[in-house]
Amino acid sequence: MTRTLEGQVALVTGSARRIGACIVETLHEAGARVAIHFRGSAGEADALAARLNAERRDSAAAFRADLLDTGALPALVTAVLDWGGRLDALVNNASTFYPTPMGEITEAHWQDLMGTNLKVPLFLSQAAVPALRKSRGAIINLVDIHAQRPLRDHHVYGPAKAGLAMLTRGLAKDLGPDIRVNGVSPGAILWPEDGMNGETKQAILDQVPLARAGKPADIAGCVLYLLRDADYVSGQIIAVDGGRSAGW
Numbered sequence: 001m002t003r004t005l006e007g008q009v010a011l012v013t014g015s016a017r018r019i020g021a022c023i024v025e026t027l028h029e030a031g032a033r034v035a036i037h038f039r040g041s042a043g044e045a046d047a048l049a050a051r052l053n054a055e056r057r058d059s060a061a062a063f064r065a066d067l068l069d070t071g072a073l074p075a076l077v078t079a080v081l082d083w084g085g086r087l088d089a090l091v092n093n094a095s096t097f098y099p100t101p102m103g104e105i106t107e108a109h110w111q112d113l114m115g116t117n118l119k120v121p122l123f124l125s126q127a128a129v130p131a132l133r134k135s136r137g138a139i140i141n142l143v144d145i146h147a148q149r150p151l152r153d154h155h156v157y158g159p160a161k162a163g164l165a166m167l168t169r170g171l172a173k174d175l176g177p178d179i180r181v182n183g184v185s186p187g188a189i190l191w192p193e194d195g196m197n198g199e200t201k202q203a204i205l206d207q208v209p210l211a212r213a214g215k216p217a218d219i220a221g222c223v224l225y226l227l228r229d230a231d232y233v234s235g236q237i238i239a240v241d242g243g244r245s246a247g248w
Helices: 018-029 042-055 070-084 107-135 157-175 198-205 216-229
Strands: 009-012 033-038 060-064 089-092 138-142 180-186 237-240
Touching: 009 018, 009 070, 018 033, 018 042, 018 089, 018 216, 033 042, 033 070, 042 060, 060 070, 070 107, 089 107, 107 138, 107 157, 138 157, 138 216, 157 180, 157 237, 180 216, 216 237
Parallel strands: 009 033, 009 089, 033 060, 089 138, 138 180, 180 237
Antiparallel strands: none
């Protein structure tokens, strides 16, 4: 039997573009109604929702929220419930990523990187728990393979993702049996938008047994598996990295 997500509602944070948009498209193709969260990418979020609604009426909607405003998170969940009538999946995808070399770290860096990568998944999950308990739903956190091994000059981002890995396991233990909680740890999927030289890219790929970068669809496929097919999987973090972390 082919499983679908038909009738289910999924909220994906930071999903107007890049990996988040691919997750939205994949879950929508599997039958879900999708709530596309964005902060500043209104045009891209609206265009994505319009395209998906053209395929299936009222199957997608865009929701704006500043996730760092903790007080706004319950309102985001309420808005999704008002639109979709239920909530079956929360995918904590939104993230900020940039280096913070020692000697240059500011409190603003700490608040931003810890906020988006750890604080937001915690408080948004907390806001979503009542609805997810009702639907016996699931939470997926986008972690990072560098939650296990440090990335040079990322002294805030790395600890934030390490904290998210522990949060994933802790929530799985405390929210079961009603809610499953898992994580996906991407490796080299999309290069940073602010640029990376070819030598650095090749050095990364030299550490990947599959000898190539991955695609957003690789991450989205893993998210789909955990939401649709993994009824007895909880508290796990799956590395989607071409085998890179196996050789560290």
